[in-house]
Amino acid sequence: MKTQVEIAEQQSQTVTVVFAPDNYLIELRGKLAALVGYWEAQHDLARVQKGKDYLALVDYHLARGERDRAEQTVNAGIVDLAITRESHIAGLQLLGIGYRGFGYTRAYSSALIWSGATLYYPYKFPHGEVKVDVVARGYQASGVWPRMVIGVGANYSETFTVDNSTNKVYSFTSPVTGDERVLTIRFPYADNNPGQLFVDGVTMTIQTDQVPEP
Numbered sequence: 676m677k678t679q680v681e682i683a684e685q686q687s688q689t690v691t692v693v694f695a696p697d698n699y700l701i702e703l704r705g706k707l708a709a710l711v712g713y714w715e716a717q718h719d720l721a722r723v724q725k726g727k728d729y730l731a732l733v734d735y736h737l738a739r740g741e742r743d744r745a746e747q748t749v750n751a752g753i754v755d756l757a758i759t760r761e762s763h764i765a766g767l768q769l770l771g772i773g774y775r776g777f778g779y780t781r782a783y784s785s786a787l788i789w790s791g792a793t794l795y796y797p798y799k800f801p802h803g804e805v806k807v808d809v810v811a812r813g814y815q816a817s818g819v820w821p822r823m824v825i826g827v828g829a830n831y832s833e834t835f836t837v838d839n840s841t842n843k844v845y846s847f848t849s850p851v852t853g854d855e856r857v858l859t860i861r862f863p864y865a866d867n868n869p870g871q872l873f874v875d876g877v878t879m880t881i882q883t884d885q886v887p888e889p
Contacts, residue, residue: 823835
């Protein structure tokens with residue numbers, strides 16, 4: 676801990692220096708300790724030992740007053756011990772915005788949307804990073820293929836042109852803060868595109884430092 680004071684010659688002055696706890700670093704260390712506890716419950720001894728080594732090194736740096744090194748170490752440990760969560764969503768589980776038959780419908784095992792329509796799926800995303808893989812195919816009309824935008828909360832992918840009539844995987848990776856609550860798949864409205872977009876399913880792979888509640 677460091678501070679600066681000014682001393683005036685032949686004058687008395689009382690200065691109170693408050694050494695407050697580093698709440699941010701304390702919170703990070705607690706998150707790392709929670710991850711170690713999670714892997715203990717999973718009986719993953721290799722990750723448990725690795726986590727304990729990180730914690731010991733963090734405490735070593737703190738004891739020596741090496742605050743920056745302690746933060747670097749605890750962040751590295753959180754990344755190394757992150758939990759992988761995978762969710763599979765079938766095309767028929769996706770919900771459409773609007774009236775069925777006017778922008779979206781069901782086609783065998785797929786959700787089907789056309790220009791200006793949106794599919795969505797309510798999901799509470801944890802803090803971390805998510806990779807969304809959408810299995811989709813298109814039907815062109817008037818020589819134009821459908822388009823697609825994937826969204827996680829307020830984070831959106833590039834606009835994909837789905838120029839294949841058989842299923843293909845379209846991927847989007849985004850950081851998540853833990854406040855996101857919905858996955859969306861949009862067919863952006865543009866020039867009354869008459870093509871059709873078939874979504875067969877979605878796989879979400881999440882790397883998170885948030886330990887699931889028991």
